[in-house]
Amino acid sequence: MAEISLYHPYPAAQVATWDYETDVAVIGFGAAGACAAIEAADAGARVMLFERGSGSGGASALSGGEIYIGGGGGSDAQRAAGFEDSTEDFAAYLKAAGGPCADEEKCDLYARESLAHYAWLKSQGVPYRGNYLPGKHIEPTDDSTLIWSGSEAAAPFCDIAKPAPRGHVIAHMGWGGGRPLVDILESRARDLGVDVVSDARAVALVQDGDRVVGVVVRIDNQPRFVKATNGVILCTGGFVFNDEMRRRYCPETFKINSPIGDQDDGSGIELGVGAGGDAIHMDQFFTTCPWTMPEPQAHGVFVNRAGQRFINEDCYHGRVSRCALDQPGEGVYLLLDIAHFDQPLEMAGMTIAGTGDSWEEVEGELGMAPGTLSATMAFYNVHAREGRDPLFDKKPPILTPLDQGPFVALELNFATSYFSFFTLGGLRTSTDGEVMGRDGKPVSGLFAAGRCTSGLPAWGHGYSSGFSLADCTFFGRQAGRKAAAG
Numbered sequence: 001m002a003e004i005s006l007y008h009p010y011p012a013a014q015v016a017t018w019d020y021e022t023d024v025a026v027i028g029f030g031a032a033g034a035c036a037a038i039e040a041a042d043a044g045a046r047v048m049l050f051e052r053g054s055g056s057g058g059a060s061a062l063s064g065g066e067i068y069i070g071g072g073g074g075s076d077a078q079r080a081a082g083f084e085d086s087t088e089d090f091a092a093y094l095k096a097a098g099g100p101c102a103d104e105e106k107c108d109l110y111a112r113e114s115l116a117h118y119a120w121l122k123s124q125g126v127p128y129r130g131n132y133l134p135g136k137h138i139e140p141t142d143d144s145t146l147i148w149s150g151s152e153a154a155a156p157f158c159d160i161a162k163p164a165p166r167g168h169v170i171a172h173m174g175w176g177g178g179r180p181l182v183d184i185l186e187s188r189a190r191d192l193g194v195d196v197v198s199d200a201r202a203v204a205l206v207q208d209g210d211r212v213v214g215v216v217v218r219i220d221n222q223p224r225f226v227k228a229t230n231g232v233i234l235c236t237g238g239f240v241f242n243d244e245m246r247r248r249y250c251p252e253t254f255k256i257n258s259p260i261g262d263q264d265d266g267s268g269i270e271l272g273v274g275a276g277g278d279a280i281h282m283d284q285f286f287t288t289c290p291w292t293m294p295e296p297q298a299h300g301v302f303v304n305r306a307g308q309r310f311i312n313e314d315c316y317h318g319r320v321s322r323c324a325l326d327q328p329g330e331g332v333y334l335l336l337d338i339a340h341f342d343q344p345l346e347m348a349g350m351t352i353a354g355t356g357d358s359w360e361e362v363e364g365e366l367g368m369a370p371g372t373l374s375a376t377m378a379f380y381n382v383h384a385r386e387g388r389d390p391l392f393d394k395k396p397p398i399l400t401p402l403d404q405g406p407f408v409a410l411e412l413n414f415a416t417s418y419f420s421f422f423t424l425g426g427l428r429t430s431t432d433g434e435v436m437g438r439d440g441k442p443v444s445g446l447f448a449a450g451r452c453t454s455g456l457p458a459w460g461h462g463y464s465s466g467f468s469l470a471d472c473t474f475f476g477r478q479a480g481r482k483a484a485a486g
C-alpha cells in the first residue's frame, strides 16, 4: 500500500476498493464548502461533503457574516440610503484594495456579478433588513444591513473609486452573524441532497496520471477511499494555526499573538501543492486591533516609536493596524486629547504609556527626543484646524485637532495588545475555481475556494471587512458549478 500523505497524491492504481463514489467531493463545511456543494448539487451532480469537525462551521461560523457587495448601480440597501455604486467604481476599489496582489480578473468578475450573488444569497434564505447604519463600526451592534466596512472614503481609495458603503450584514441581532449564515447554507445544501459526512478528515488526494480522481478521508481512524468522478473541491480554510507554515511563509505574524479562526491548519493548501498546485501571496495576512472602540478614539493620531505619523487614520481599522506592524520597534502609540479619550476596551490590551498637559510632556514621558512627537502634533493640529492633512490626507469629520489637554498616549504593543489575525495566501485558482499548477495549467480534477486560496482579500494592507466571505461564497459557487460540469 502506498503512503497516505498530504504532500503527494495516492496513486489511483493502488486503490483496492472505493468506499464511496460520487461526482463531486467537497472538503470542508464552512461558507466556501457550503456554497460549492449547493451549486454543484443544484447543477445536478451527486455531491459528498467531508468535514473533519462534527458539524458545519469553520471560521465562517465564528465570523460577523458580513459580505462585501456593490456595483451595478447599488444594492437595495445602498440605493435606499442614497448611495449609487457603479460596477466600475466597485471593481476599481477591489483592485486598489488588492494592491500588488490583486487578481484583476476575479475583481472584474465579482464586481459584475456581485448584485446577482446578493440576490442568490437571499434566494437561499439569507435575510437582510435592508437599512443603513451610518458611522464607523466593526460590526453592527443591532441587526442593520449596510455599513462602511473598508477604506472607501479614505485616501488614496476615495481618489480611485467613488466611495460607497458595501459591507452587507445578515439580519442578526449584534455581532456573530456567521453562525446563522452557515446554518442557512447548510440547510440548503442538505435540502438539495448533499451527502454530508462529518468527523471525516481529508488526508490525501488520489491521482490517476495528472488527474485528481478522488480523496482519502480518515473516518474512525481508518482511511476511506472516495472516488470523485468530476473532481474534488478543497474548501479547508487558511493556515493561521499551523506554526510551521507560518514560519515558512508568513513569519511577520510572529510579531503578534492572537490568531483567529477554527484550527485552520493549511491542510488543503498542502494537498493542493502536493498535487502540483501553485500557492501564492503566502506572506499576506489580515490583522486588526480594535482601536476605534470606543468611538471617540477613531479621532486619534498614530505615531511610531520615533514620534512620526505613518497613515491617514480614517482608513479601515485593519489597514491602520497592518501599517502599524510595519513600524520599527515593539509597538505604536495612539494619541488622544481629553475630548476624545474614553476608557479603551479591556480586550484590546491598549495601555496608557504617557500623559501630560502638553504634547511636549507626553513626548518626554515616552522617552522620545524633544521636538519629535510634539512637532508632529503641532503640525497636525495647525492643519486640522483648517480641515487639512497635508501629509496623509486624512479627511473630516475624523480629522479633528487634538488640542484640549490633558493628553494621553495609548500603547498598542504588538506582543501584548490584541492584534487578531488570519492568513490570506493560498492556492492560485482561476475565476472558475480550478487550482492552477506551477506550470500555469489547471490541475485536472482539482478545485478550491475560500481561504485555502488567494482570492479577493489578497493583500493585508488593503483588506476590507466582508472581502473574505464575498470571496468564499461567490468563488465557492463558481468552483461548484465548474466541478459539476466535469
Ligand SMILES: Cc1cc2nc3c(=O)[nH]c(=O)nc-3n(C[C@H](O)[C@H](O)[C@H](O)COP(=O)(O)OP(=O)(O)OC[C@H]3O[C@@H](n4cnc5c(N)ncnc54)[C@H](O)[C@@H]3O)c2cc1C
Residues within 6 Å of the ligand: 027, 028, 029, 030, 031, 032, 033, 050, 051, 052, 053, 056, 057, 058, 059, 060, 061, 062, 063, 064, 065, 066, 067, 068, 200, 201, 202, 203, 235, 236, 237, 238, 260, 261, 262, 264, 267, 268, 422, 449, 450, 451, 452, 465, 466, 467, 468, 469, 470, 472
Ligand atoms: C472572528 C472572525 C470574524 C470574521 N468576520 C468576517 C466577516 O464579517 N466578513 C468576512 O468577510 N470575513 C470575516 N472573517 C473571515 C472569514 O470568516 C474567513 O476568512 C472565512 O469564513 C473562511 O471561510 P472558508 O470556507 O474558507 O473556511 P472555514 O469557514 O474555516 O471552513 C473550513 C472548513 O474546513 C474544515 N477542514 C479543514 N481541513 C480539513 C480537512 N483536511 N478535511 C476535512 N475538513 C477540513 C474545517 O474544519 C472547517 O469547517 C472573520 C473571521 C473571524 C475568525
